[in-house]
Amino acid sequence: MSEFMSDFYKVFIYADRYKMFLEGLRMTLLVSVVAVVLGIVLGLVLAIMKMSAVRKGRRTLLSVIANIYIDIIRGTPTVVQLMIMYFLVFQARAGFWVGVFTFGLNSAAYVAEIIRAGIMAVDQGQMEGGRSLGLSYGQTMKDIIIPQAVKNILPALGNEFIVLVKETAILGYVSIQDLMKAADFVASRTFITFMPLVGCAVVYYVVIKILSLGLNAFERRLRKNDNRS
């Protein structure tokens, strides 16, 4: 037990190392939040581009572009995208923005699919009903389809955010000091491997738990006026 305590002291307290973990957590959260905003904005654009094919009933230039983009992003590992973004696009500068753009662009592909699936999940009859009542395509979309689709989309979007937070643990590959990197740093100084890792796992877990609790509450709130079981 005393060995545990001395390890604990070395890993978290000596030389204010807990501050490194906190700084790391700050970086992790900052990258995640900015990236998720970028991801949602871009994902929405991609989804609209993709949906243009549904409306016309054939492939359009926009939908083809969106499809290729999503295909490439989903077909390559995030860590490879991160390295390419850092060494090729940003020329080893601006670590924070490398993280934001990599995860934002990456997330956009998944968000686009989530939004598209959410809209497609609304029953076809809703569109037909809207149109036969004399509403235009746009009006039906805005007033009938989208409000229903939002309820499908939001929970999945929250899930995407959680995945993104966890994925940022690879930021260390391009020397960004995130939470995982803080654990790496402490391990490289103390030669205690196990405890920094467990420490950073606990922090990740707590953050994700808070997020998912918030998400659950939000989902319940959405269900309040819902007569679906």
Add this chain to the structure above:
Amino acid sequence: MKKLLVAGLSLVLVCSMLFVGCGKKEDVNKIPETIKVGTNAEFPPFEYKNDKGEYDGFDMAIMQEVCKRIGSEMKIENMEFKSLVGAMESKNLDVIAAGMTVTDERKEAVDFTDSYYTSNQYIIIKNESKVKKISDLNGKKIGVQEGTTGDFVASGDYKTVKNATVKRYKKGADAVVALRQGGIDAVVIDANPAEEYVKNNKGLKLIKDESSKEQYAFAVQKGNKKLAKEINKQLKAIKADGTYDKLVKKYIGK
């Protein structure tokens, strides 16, 4: 019933996580038939993968020779440099052969054999850089390989550099790429890899950091005196019969 099953399964999961790495205690004072050698094959000319994809380099060649003379098989485990000591502490390695510098901090976690090479830290900079000596790096952006002596120097652990922003990469090569692209001002890394990098990248030059003389040694598990003694004996023999000089010539060339 279902709840019970879930509870049981999660208990098994938790227990298995707790006992990972606890393994049974083996007799540390026996020379194993297969010596597990940990390295980080990103550190030429000491360890790297050659064109055929095999592990090669000065450390590997010396260790191979030592193992041969002891009469054991050698099995190479390649991993990140910073993970080596941890892997040894959890008894997954018998020897670390990774151009590892003897430091007091590391001595708390592992035992070292006699030193087999003396090295220095080098600063790699662009040709047009104004850096002349180690203290010129104060407040600059320095790239290093995570957990290496260069990392300790740049982070100010030895008080030779102050207030630098340290960029820690997984590989020395990544730091050199970042330097060429202008993302960082300098790279601090051991002498021989530094020479290899400068040889293979145009527009870079070297400065020797005289303040950082260091001894490379092999590491063994804490308390494994038998293996350390055996390696020391063979190291002496290798030096005595000229094999050492031959290997230095082959890999380091001086």
